Amino acid sequence: MTAADKQGRTILFHSPGSDKAWPVEIQKAFPAFKVCTQFADAEPGDVVAAVVWNPPPGMLEALPNLRLIQVVGAGVDKLLSNHLPEGVPIARLVDPGLVARMTEYVLMHSLALHRQMPDLQRAQRERRWTYLHPTPPKRTCVGILGLGVLGMNCARSLSSVGFTVVGWSKSRKEELDFPCYAGPAELDQFKQQADIIVLLLPLTEETENLVDENFLATVKKGAALINVGRGKLVVDNALIEALDAGLLRHAILDVFRTEPLPVDHPFWDHPKITVTPHNSSSTHPATALNQVVGNIRRALAGEPPQNQVDPARGY
Numbered sequence: 001m002t003a004a005d006k007q008g009r010t011i012l013f014h015s016p017g018s019d020k021a022w023p024v025e026i027q028k029a030f031p032a033f034k035v036c037t038q039f040a041d042a043e044p045g046d047v048v049a050a051v052v053w054n055p056p057p058g059m060l061e062a063l064p065n066l067r068l069i070q071v072v073g074a075g076v077d078k079l080l081s082n083h084l085p086e087g088v089p090i091a092r093l094v095d096p097g098l099v100a101r102m103t104e105y106v107l108m109h110s111l112a113l114h115r116q117m118p119d120l121q122r123a124q125r126e127r128r129w130t131y132l133h134p135t136p137p138k139r140t141c142v143g144i145l146g147l148g149v150l151g152m153n154c155a156r157s158l159s160s161v162g163f164t165v166v167g168w169s170k171s172r173k174e175e176l177d178f179p180c181y182a183g184p185a186e187l188d189q190f191k192q193q194a195d196i197i198v199l200l201l202p203l204t205e206e207t208e209n210l211v212d213e214n215f216l217a218t219v220k221k222g223a224a225l226i227n228v229g230r231g232k233l234v235v236d237n238a239l240i241e242a243l244d245a246g247l248l249r250h251a252i253l254d255v256f257r258t259e260p261l262p263v264d265h266p267f268w269d270h271p272k273i274t275v276t277p278h279n280s281s282s283t284h285p286a287t288a289l290n291q292v293v294g295n296i297r298r299a300l301a302g303e304p305p306q307n308q309v310d311p312a313r314g315y
């Protein structure tokens with residue numbers, strides 16, 4: 001009898017909004033296992049791996065022989081706010097498809113902001129012929145808050161089309177070909193340079209409400225903001241006040257405190273806000289399945305998963 005024979009034979013896939021190919025492909029990779037998409041169909045003691053996105057509270061705690069919690073996404077803030085079984089490793093996805101789609105989104109909106117598209121669109125709506133002189137991207141500095149998997153790829157792509165780039169992260173990054181600042185003490189230096197601020201931070205105790213009144217009071221005058229991290233990084237009222245006061249010229253928002261964004265939320269029809277429905281990027285089995293399958297195999301072999309999350313750090 002092998003080690004795998006002694007352990008459970010069920011893989012739970014709980015991510016109701018995800019591509020339906022996920023459980024099918026996982027089943028193909030593990031033909032000797034039962035892949036359940038409903039918690040009610042699984043025998044809790046038989047579940048060895050749970051592949052999840054925002055599972056209901058208590059679900060994972062009810063699985064006594066769990067060896068792996070694999071998140072089908074990059075952010076783990078909601079998962080970590082759940083009660084989780086102690087000692088079970090949590091892995092996030094590093095999906096090349098997700099990275100590529102996010103990079104497209106940040107690049108597309110950075111170019112649109114650089115080329116003053118919000119002003120041109122406003123002028124068109126008002127039938128005003130407003131000539132705005134185009135300038136090279138080098139004159140626009142895009143500042144990226146969060147130089148992880150996503151932020152770093154965005155930085156490279158923005159640099160490759162000619163933007164000036166600066167970055168900020170928790171730990172210092174060495175040997176980058178753009179300036180990088182680290183920690184709260186260097187945040188002001190970062191802000192003094194960024195014409196477009198991109199939020200690609202995880203939501204943690206340290207980053208929640210980072211973009212508040214104080215933060216916005218010291219951005220470069222007329223800077224723009226792109227939030228693709230999490231809604232709770234930004235204090236909504238402070239953002240609206242900064243836009244109304246002209247401290248910020250425009251905000252592109254893909255993530256919100258409450259999703260879907262409530263119909264009566266002032267962001268919807270604010271003239272200086274662009275809303276997208278948390279679709280800047282997404283995960284697909286075609287580019288992420290190998291990693292999930294690999295991590296389940298590692299868990300079955302008693303090995304730690306790739307891209308393990310540190311719950312104490314929060315990401």
Ligand SMILES: NC(=O)c1ccc[n+]([C@@H]2O[C@H](COP(=O)([O-])OP(=O)(O)OC[C@H]3O[C@@H](n4cnc5c(N)ncnc54)[C@H](OP(=O)(O)O)[C@@H]3O)[C@@H](O)[C@H]2O)c1
Binds near residue numbers: 102148151183203230
């Ligand atoms: N809108 C969407 O559809 C979408 C899709 C995917 C992800 N996201 C969001 O994007 C976030 C980032 O994803 P990722 O894969 O790039 O994450 P990641 O690889 O874990 O990188 C996170 C980055 O944030 C930095 N950071 C964390 N806490 C910080 C703090 N207190 N001060 C300064 N920097 C801090 C980290 O610094 P160190 O490098 O020093 O650790 C790291 O550079 C996710 O957590 C998720 O919330 C959104």
